Amino acid sequence: MSRPTIGITSYWAPVQLGKWSGRATVTFHGYVEGTRLAGGRPLVIPADPYLADDPDDVLDLLDGVVFVGGDDVAPELYGAERDPRTGPRNERRDAVELSLMRRTLDRDLPVLAICRGIQVLNVARGGTLIQHLADHIDQRPHREDDSTYGVHDLVTVPGSRLREIVGERATVHSHHHQGIDRIGEGLVAAAHADPDGIVEGLEDPSRRFCVGVLWHPDADAEGTGAGLFQALVSSTG
Numbered sequence: 001m002s003r004p005t006i007g008i009t010s011y012w013a014p015v016q017l018g019k020w021s022g023r024a025t026v027t028f029h030g031y032v033e034g035t036r037l038a039g040g041r042p043l044v045i046p047a048d049p050y051l052a053d054d055p056d057d058v059l060d061l062l063d064g065v066v067f068v069g070g071d072d073v074a075p076e077l078y079g080a081e082r083d084p085r086t087g088p089r090n091e092r093r094d095a096v097e098l099s100l101m102r103r104t105l106d107r108d109l110p111v112l113a114i115c116r117g118i119q120v121l122n123v124a125r126g127g128t129l130i131q132h133l134a135d136h137i138d139q140r141p142h143r144e145d146d147s148t149y150g151v152h153d154l155v156t157v158p159g160s161r162l163r164e165i166v167g168e169r170a171t172v173h174s175h176h177h178q179g180i181d182r183i184g185e186g187l188v189a190a191a192h193a194d195p196d197g198i199v200e201g202l203e204d205p206s207r208r209f210c211v212g213v214l215w216h217p218d219a220d221a222e223g224t225g226a227g228l229f230q231a232l233v234s235s236t237g
Helices: 029-037 091-106 116-124 161-166 226-234
Strands: 005-009 011-017 020-026 041-045 064-067 111-114 143-145 148-156 169-174 188-194 199-203 210-213
Touching (some): 005 091, 011 091, 029 064, 029 226, 064 091, 064 116, 064 226, 091 111, 091 116, 111 116, 116 210, 148 161, 148 199, 161 188, 161 199, 161 210, 210 226
Parallel strands (some): 005 064, 111 210
Antiparallel strands (some): 011 020, 148 169, 199 210
8 A cells, every 4th residue: 555755844953973074954853753653754854945946846756745843944034023032044954845835725635734833833824923932921831842852732623623632621742832813824723732822833724734833743653743744644645
């Protein structure tokens, strides 16, 4: 039985492997393993600048896409003045992922957008972001520190796809300092953090499967996070 091929976005990062160091194409293992365990064929997509102009070059090979976490999306792309606490701009990654996202949605390929991914989804649809949540709420449940996941509860919206997948309530791992501000066209809120109300999930009900989550199911891809990867893979059939 053929497995559906699921593209997984990636980025360049400096690495040290023994005595060798250099820049590498990176995506964390949880995204790959979550896809594999759900019955998908993981295919890592390099941040190839060619894809900013021709995303179909890779989308023709895929049955669905996981957009992964990482750097802040440049606020210039959603018309905001840069907050000094927003991370440095990664023009290459932003251009490739926004192009891939828009074309993936045009083609109605299934999308699971995680952390940065949900932010890319929202910006691609004309939405905006809160650049620093700590100005508005206690950020620690969402990001304990720069290298530690926060853990918090969330409540899903009745009738949403996320409620079908994760239930009415869930405890999740998060690592973000930004959030959803104005929700993009065609998207609806599907989950909120408890107790601060931050939007933790977005969906496009008009698409076959378009789900974005601000938390990290990849942090527990063999446990509570598995359902999201399974739902993505199942939607490709």
